[in-house]
Each structure stands twice: as structure tokens, then as C-alpha cells.
Amino acid sequence: MNEPDFRLLPTDELLAAVVGDVLEIRVLENAMMHKIAELEHRGAAAELGYKNLPQVLRHAVRWDLKTARQWHERARLLSREITPTGTRLDPELPVTADAVAEGALSGEHITAVAEVMKDLPPEAEQPVVEFAREHEPSAVRSFGKELAYRLHQQDAEPREPEPKRPTNQLRLRWTDDQLEVWAKLDKVTGAKFEAMIDPLAKPRPDTADEGPDLRFRAEREGDAFADLIDMMARADQLPEHGGEPARRLACNAGVIPIVLGSRSEQTNIGRKSRTFPAAIRRLLVARDKGCAFPGCTRPPKHCDAHHIRHWADGGDTSVDNAVLLCRHHHTLIHHSGWQVTMVANIPIFTKPTWLDPNRTPQRNLLHAV
Incomplete structure (x- = not known):
């Protein structure tokens, strides 16, 4: 069968042919996503000895793992599941699934709709998909952000949160022969603590015998904290500790x-x-x-x-x-x-x-x- 000479087609017919091909490709891709979803449902990865289905697809069709994961995720969003009792469950994005089946949306459209729907209620999927039918994926993302902003503008004004009283927290935990210390201090207490630690944490002066101080900052500050503890212990203000x-x-x-x-x-x-x-x-x-x-x-x-x-x-x-x-x-x-x-x-x-x-x-x- 001879290939048609596209050079002989008028521009409008050539462009219409491209649009038709894209439509057919999208319909074929939709069928392929349903096959991928079925592979997931029947546990094909474990059956074939793989960790997960994207790894299977990576080897089967030589996709990069990122591409395989995208196809797998899109298939999950559009698939209809049947429970063990025979109940038919709608896909996570049912309006999107119908549009994809018609060949109206691409894989990138699916990803864009899924992203914007994270910040929108389920009923917003219909206007988002209608917009996606006429616009590219990047425009869908912008439309979704604007729609989310408008919907949130209609929400009741949140009450001004009660100001939280600053608290000081300290947690101690022994691990082997070391004590792990975690602290969260209010602004004033933190500033006082920092003022005490900073002078002690400065690098030691270079000496002919020891050279420069090679400790990392965290080590210097840890040693400074230990010095501070020693100074407090010498102040005769702490109770005796056994051992x-x-x-x-x-x-x-x-x-x-x-x-x-x-x-x-x-x-x-x-x-x-x-x-x-x-x-x-x-x-x-x-x-x-x-x-x-x-x-x-x-x-x-x-x-x-x-x-x-x-x-x-x-x-x-x-x-x-x-x-x-x-x-x-x-x-x-x-x-x-x-x-x-x-x-x-x-x-x-x-x-x-x-x-x-x-x-x-x-x-x-x-x-x-």
C-alpha cells in the first residue's frame, strides 16, 4: 500500500489529518491505560517477580522509570474498580475519565486536572474538564488555581487564632552511652542561651602545637554546651547526682x-x-x-x-x-x-x-x- 503524498494536501486538510491522528492516539492511549490498570488489579508485578508495576513497564516497553510511573498513576486515576462483592466503583476522576475515552484529553491533561483537583471539591471537576477540553495543560493549572482562589474567597473569614503562650520544651533520651538533648525555647530564653553559648563556641586560637581548631560548628557548640553545664555545676546550685x-x-x-x-x-x-x-x-x-x-x-x-x-x-x-x-x-x-x-x-x-x-x-x- 502506497503512502499518501501529504505534500499534495491543502494546509487545512493536512492540519485536520493531524488532529484526527491525535484523537485516535488519545483513544488508543485510553485503552492502554485501562490495560495497565487491569495489570495492577491482578497483581502482575508480583506474579512476574517485580517490585511494582512501573518496574515491569520500564522493562517491557523501555520507558524511563519516571514515564512508567506517570502512566501507572494516570491509569489509577481513570480506572473503574469492581469490589469482591461485585460493586462497581467510579474512578477517582470520573468526568476526566469520560473525556479521555472520547479522545478529548491527553495524558498531560490528566496530570494537570489531578493536580488542581487536590485543592478543589469534587463538584469542581466538571468545569475544570470543560476548560481542559479547549485549552492546553498549563492553562488548566492556571484555571484551577484561579478557581480555588475564588472558592476560598467565599469561605467564612477564619477566626483570629488565640495567641499561644510561648513555652519552653526539653526532651532527653539516652542512646547507648550518649544523652540526646532536644530543646525548643521561647524568644527571650533562646536569646539568653545563645548569648551564653556563642563566646564558648568560638574556635580556639591557633597554636604551634595544635594548629587551627578543626572542629565543625556543631562540635564547637556541643563542647560549648558541655562547658556551660560544667560552669553551672561549679556554681553549687545543682543537687548532687548519684553515680x-x-x-x-x-x-x-x-x-x-x-x-x-x-x-x-x-x-x-x-x-x-x-x-x-x-x-x-x-x-x-x-x-x-x-x-x-x-x-x-x-x-x-x-x-x-x-x-x-x-x-x-x-x-x-x-x-x-x-x-x-x-x-x-x-x-x-x-x-x-x-x-x-x-x-x-x-x-x-x-x-x-x-x-x-x-x-x-x-x-x-x-x-x-
Whole structure:
């Protein structure tokens, strides 16, 4: 059979032929969507060993998965289901289904109508489809938005919601060996908390030994939060909490022989308590003036009192067996080869051998003036 020579057709007849072909294609596509819906209803994907029907279509007709999902969704919107009792259910978009069966709407029209109907009542489908019969899908979307706006304009004015009283919320949850903290603070409380955290969360100054502070912001703010907790705990405003965690926490807590200094302040309370009392802390602040680690500028309020000879190893809670360290350097001393000793009432630090084979003694000169 010879192909007709379209070049011989007048323009109006050629255009009419294109319109006719589109109509036939849409009718054929409608039949195909009903076949896809039937495949879904009978569970063809599981029967064929696939996860879902779009995956089947992807391989069967070499569609991209996105295209397969579009066809599957359009078929779902237009299909009529029959329940196990024989009841016939209308499709989700019944007016659209009828128009598609006539060849009046394309697949893109179906998608556009489905989108706008999410914001419209079911009775609005009729005017939307009537508009779609005469316009392209993008215009259908605009029409749907305008129709939704007009319908919502007719709704009663919503009552002004009662202003909610700001509330502060806190949730704590242990996961393994860490405590997860979630908080939601009102504006004033949040601003106060931020003002306390920000100074503590600044990057540590560069030093020759440690270089720049490589912590992420979240890590710096987490450490700052921990510093804030330590500061509050040192304020003697919190009740005692039972339990004795690991060695690093053991720097801070137990009682008795008491040795008094020249101003009758306690300088040594022996082994009875591992917590440094306020009197010893005042003497440490006067002596160290902040974190004693070489090059650190953290002030006393950001520091813990650290047992030079660990409490767990028999060390006393005394001025001579203590040094002020910020949280970062307190952790470093406990978990690395750094060591600290007292020489002539001055804390002296030595590096690990891998960092300095000669282990040259160092002190913090920033607080010496």
C-alpha cells in the first residue's frame, strides 16, 4: 500500500489529518491505560517477580522509570474498580475519565486536572474538564488555581487564632552511652542561651602545637554546651547526682584530712572527696588565672580542676595536685601522651614523644603577666 503524498494536501486538510491522528492516539492511549490498570488489579508485578508495576513497564516497553510511573498513576486515576462483592466503583476522576475515552484529553491533561483537583471539591471537576477540553495543560493549572482562589474567597473569614503562650520544651533520651538533648525555647530564653553559648563556641586560637581548631560548628557548640553545664555545676546550685562515672569525671568529686593555708583556706582535703571545694578552686584561679595548658586563653570560668595524679590512682584533692584546664585540654590530658607536673608551684607540661622526642617542658605564659 502506497503512502499518501501529504505534500499534495491543502494546509487545512493536512492540519485536520493531524488532529484526527491525535484523537485516535488519545483513544488508543485510553485503552492502554485501562490495560495497565487491569495489570495492577491482578497483581502482575508480583506474579512476574517485580517490585511494582512501573518496574515491569520500564522493562517491557523501555520507558524511563519516571514515564512508567506517570502512566501507572494516570491509569489509577481513570480506572473503574469492581469490589469482591461485585460493586462497581467510579474512578477517582470520573468526568476526566469520560473525556479521555472520547479522545478529548491527553495524558498531560490528566496530570494537570489531578493536580488542581487536590485543592478543589469534587463538584469542581466538571468545569475544570470543560476548560481542559479547549485549552492546553498549563492553562488548566492556571484555571484551577484561579478557581480555588475564588472558592476560598467565599469561605467564612477564619477566626483570629488565640495567641499561644510561648513555652519552653526539653526532651532527653539516652542512646547507648550518649544523652540526646532536644530543646525548643521561647524568644527571650533562646536569646539568653545563645548569648551564653556563642563566646564558648568560638574556635580556639591557633597554636604551634595544635594548629587551627578543626572542629565543625556543631562540635564547637556541643563542647560549648558541655562547658556551660560544667560552669553551672561549679556554681553549687545543682543537687548532687548519684553515680561515679569514669576517670575524667573523677577529677571532680569525695573528704577529709583538711589542710589550711595561711588565710585559713583549705588547700588539701585528702582522699575523702574528689570534688574540689570552692576554697581550693579560688586558690587555683589565683595561681593559674585560666587554663594552664600552653597557649590556651580560656578564662577560669571555662575551666575544670584536674587532678594531676588521678584520683583513681590515689591522688589527693589539693592545690598542689591540681591544675585548671579547659574542657578541650582536660580531655586531651586524659586521652593522650601529654603530661603535667608541678614545678615550684607552676604547672609544667610535656608533649608526647611522637610530638617532641626531647619532651621539652612548657608552661602557659599568657596568664603569667
